[in-house]
Amino acid sequence: MTIHQLSIFIENRSGTLIRVLNALKEANIQIIASTIADTAEYGIYRLICSEPLRACEELKKANIAVALSDVFAIAIDDQPGRAAEAVKTFSEAGISIIYMYSFLLGGKGILIFRTDDAQRAQQIIEERHLSVINESDLQHIS
């Protein structure tokens, strides 16, 4: 039900982001979506990419602090108000979204998010028949 997100620790120094991107480039990994949670001293660079397991290994080899996190990905219609609807489903069930980002794929909006209660969130997704995106769905975009 969940997909792999790479969570990467990067220091706020010039040159650190490019090191990560270069390592992905060398490994021929395609970035599908990404966002940086920034603080005054460092950032957590979250990204969805092709072949996340291999990407993670390659980054580790390049001495980059990287980990795999499980996140949800659901598709919504590319229309005003759909994101609000989706989030409302969870908030009504008392589930908090810890972070969320989105991108467009094949005319659909894709919401990537992590909640404070993965089990409960999974139940809601099943009950409401939300359109879940699998990792294999993402491999076909290139």
Place this chain on the structure above:
Amino acid sequence: MIWNPNKECMSRDEMSALQGKRLHKIVEYVYHNVPFYRNKLQEMDIRPDDIQTIEDIRKLPFTTKKDLRDNYPFGLQAAPQSEIIRVHASSGTTGNPTIVGYTRKDIGVWSECMARCLTAYGVTRDDIFSVSYGYGLFTGGLGAHYGVEHIGASVIPAGTGNTEKHLKLIRDLGITGIACTPSYALYLAETMDKLGIRKEDIRLRVGAFGAEPWTENMRQEIQERLGLKGYNLYGLSEIMGPSVSYECQMQHGSHICEDHFYPEIINPVTLEPLPAGQTGELVFTTLTKEGMPVLRYRTRDLCSLLPGTCDCGRTAVRMSRIEGRSDDMLIIRGINVFPSQVESVVLSMPEFAPRYMLVVDRVNNLDTLQVQVELRQEYFTGVFDTPAAVDQLEKKLAAKLKSVLSIAAKVQLKAPNTIERSQGKSAHVIDKRKL
């Protein structure tokens, strides 16, 4: 086993009386034979007869490494050259090396003290013992060698280098004991892995490790990989060489050969003696040395003394592990901070690599301390996908540092392998303060 129960288990009163008597004698000896000390004592208006008991030691001047360098090469030698049968030199990273001459009696005392160490480790005349400290100007090789001969074990003077041949001998001769630096012991273990020699193939059971700082974690690793029990061996060439103190089977501090080397712990700033149990700079006075006696030599090593009778039966005072060096000491907001304190905290948290950097600065007339640590790849897991999770890790380290250092430190996390690896001891500190 105890080599010399008369001395190692002497009652405190008898020991103090012996130390007082010997102190008087050594002060009289240097007063008449070393112009450096005679001048110092005269300046302070102290005559040898003013020193009668061991408590009188507080009246005496200190000796520093600088004094030894300034009097290079033989300025502090008390015995005539014709009485000196051996000369060692300590590695001088800056300026002149320290030259130490030994009389025949000094070599005898050294062998006796070394025999106490080896016996405490459980070494007997039935052992085959490899000395793998460097032989030569360094005191380690010959110092340990004479001790092994003195107890009657078979000494294998392996020295350092040619590790593969050494390992062959360890295996084929059934060598049971080894004296070397802890890092060489680990190197031996690595070479064993490379050659496919298993710890079951060798018979090493005792290791005498010293000459460099090492941690309890290193001890565990060496013991595990070589299948032996590792003991601390402490010494310094200015005082004698290895044998100044040694661990017994209890491994709760190292017993000092205090009938020959009188220890004190002082506050390195005020130079005032500290009560037993408190950590400060270790100071030694040689009570019986003829070649180059020293009064109140400041070792710069930081540790504490543990008085009381040990469970092994020895009454000889124990010293704790060396906790740092007083010349590394930083004073931050009036608090003494040692990089080794930070090291111990960082090493206790597996999330961080065993590397760190202290950055000291002064902002608006207030000292600031920043501790940089590296995340360890294996411990950076999926839970660290939010700054909140990373901050929690930072806070955990900051809280530990605060409790050990007594001052707040700002933690800065660094990516793996971004802090420079260096062997130098001051390389852990960047002090940006312009005072």
